[in-house]
Amino acid sequence: MKRVFSGIQPSGDLHLGNLLGALVNWSKMQEDNDAVYCVVDLHALTLPQEPDVLRKNTVELAQLLIAVGIDPERSTLFVQSQVPQHPQLAWLMECTVSYGELSRMTAFKDKSNRDTTKFVSAGLFTYPALQAADILLYDTDFVPVGDDQRQHVEITRDIAERFNSRYGETFVVPEHVIPEAGARVMDLQKPDRKMSKSEGESPGTVFVLEDPKKIEKKFKRAVTDSESDVRFDIAEKPGVSNLLSILSACTGEAPEDLASNYEQYGPLKTDTAEAVIELLRPIQARFAELQSDPAETQRLLRVGADKAQVVAGEVLARAKRNIGLLA
Numbered sequence: 101m102k103r104v105f106s107g108i109q110p111s112g113d114l115h116l117g118n119l120l121g122a123l124v125n126w127s128k129m130q131e132d133n134d135a136v137y138c139v140v141d142l143h144a145l146t147l148p149q150e151p152d153v154l155r156k157n158t159v160e161l162a163q164l165l166i167a168v169g170i171d172p173e174r175s176t177l178f179v180q181s182q183v184p185q186h187p188q189l190a191w192l193m194e195c196t197v198s199y200g201e202l203s204r205m206t207a208f209k210d211k212s213n214r215d216t217t218k219f220v221s222a223g224l225f226t227y228p229a230l231q232a233a234d235i236l237l238y239d240t241d242f243v244p245v246g247d248d249q250r251q252h253v254e255i256t257r258d259i260a261e262r263f264n265s266r267y268g269e270t271f272v273v274p275e276h277v278i279p280e281a282g283a284r285v286m287d288l289q290k291p292d293r294k295m296s297k298s299e300g301e302s303p304g305t306v307f308v309l310e311d312p313k314k315i316e317k318k319f320k321r322a323v324t325d326s327e328s329d330v331r332f333d334i335a336e337k338p339g340v341s342n343l344l345s346i347l348s349a350c351t352g353e354a355p356e357d358l359a360s361n362y363e364q365y366g367p368l369k370t371d372t373a374e375a376v377i378e379l380l381r382p383i384q385a386r387f388a389e390l391q392s393d394p395a396e397t398q399r400l401l402r403v404g405a406d407k408a409q410v411v412a413g414e415v416l417a418r419a420k421r422n423i424g425l426l427a
């Protein structure tokens with residue numbers, strides 16, 4: 101059986117990009133694989149956090165993952181900071197990746213340049229090393245992620261190969277799994293920018309727990325262009341193509357085929373909003389049930405962390421032994 105690993109940050113409210121780009125695949129892939137899924141709270145610390153908000157977001161994100169379909173009985177679902185092997189292996193990863201490689205990460209360049217007056221932590225620079233540790237700790241074969249994470253999975257592969265060639269066969273070299281539709285959901289107001297949860301409340305971001313009326317309004321106001329023909333053309337028509345991609349991810353039909361059903365932007369916006377609202381309806385209902393019992397969620401996460409440590413402990417011991425650290 102193949103091993104699947106992926107993680108998500110409790111850095112804000114879950115949005116449509118997270119759902120279509122990553123979580124739909126998380127849910128599918130747990131059927132035929134040994135799946136390990138993680139709320140990566142240590143990654144959220146790369147930006148300053150309110151402690152109470154972080155704690156609440158961590159539990160609620162786990163509840164949302166369960167609501168989306170992650171089954172904690174079948175998959176291993178846990179919180180990163182409850183498995184100490186993650187930061188331990190991260191140091192070995194930091195010493196295997198170069199300053200130049202980390203400097204080329206677009207996520208770091210984007211975030212550190214977004215507002216030059218803001219505090220830029222060293223963690224924001226080195227977190228791909230922690231992410232490599234997250235993935236490599238589980239002898240992972242496949243990493244289901246959105247397109248924005250392609251570069252981070254690549255650097256994880258480079259680190260694994262370098263470590264293996266320096267110290268002998270230690271890590272499985274993983275492959276990313278990126279969905280055909282929904283791999284890069286763009287902001288509805290700025291379709292040249294990916295939808296992102298650290299942006300906070302914004303008219304361009306559709307949240308998984310958002311009220312259907314608000315979702316309808318956001319789609320109605322989505323930025324398109326001054327033409328009127330509906331075509332799937334990401335370079336020339338990013339706004340319209342984003343709507344077609346979202347509708348495609350919800351319906352399973354190819355965006356090019358969907359485009360031929362429309363002559364105007366209005367009906368495309370209405371149908372996309374409706375498809376999204378229907379996709380979210382059962383998730384919102386299940387989340388409301390789970391939210392009433394956070395203690396049970398925390399118990400499930402503890403069980404998940406204990407299960408994760410069995411594999412993480414073995415792989416960390418192998419890495420320590422091979423690099424020459426005392427057992």
Ligand code: AQP
Binds near residue numbers: 108284286295299
């Ligand atoms: N817009 C997106 N379209 C498709 N997939 C996406 N993902 C994120 N945004 C999109 C995928 O969701 C998973 C979790 O990623 P994350 O926790 O990094 O989510 P985020 O929304 O990207 O969070 P932040 O805090 O805003 O982080 P930055 O701005 O650093 O990305 C991943 O598999 C990701 O690919």
